[in-house]
Amino acid sequence: MAREQLTRLQEEYLTWILLPEPARVPSSKRQWAEKHDIHYNTVNNWEKAKVFQAKWKEGVDGMAQSPERTQRLLDSLFNKGLDGDVRAAQLYLTATGQMPQNQTLNIKHENAKSLSDEELESLIVQMASNEKSARKADKEAEPKDGESE
Helix, strand or coil, rough: CCCCCCCHHHHHHHHHCCCCCHHCCCCHHHHHHHHCCHHHHHHHHHHCHHHHHHHHHHHHHCCCCCCCHHHHHHHHHHHHCCCHHHHHHHHHHHHHCCCCCCCCCCCCCHHHHHHHHHHHHHHHHHHHHHHHHHHHHHHCCCCCCCCCC
């Protein structure tokens, strides 16, 4: 008959393995096994047992549903996005519903020094035209004298 409960040591190992890797002390499975006077293969065997896998999945599922962990992850993506990580910004915007999943950010970054004079002039004209069009649209949207909003 298969075991349906974890031993105290297996529970301790499960608690350790559910920690984020940077928070684990000791930092590796091998070191954890040595610290507890068991063979490294023993922890690998525990991980293969159905009861251990079920408890491990339960623990992971519980963490995934934790609002605190989700918020920390979103905060991390937000900060990386602010620092210029485009992929992190895209993931943050998608996760928070600010950008549909099928929308893609295309960012072209060129150093102005690498542009020819003609290319630079063309970009300046294009940007000025875009700004002029935006101003015109804003002006047309403003209420005229005597009109109510």
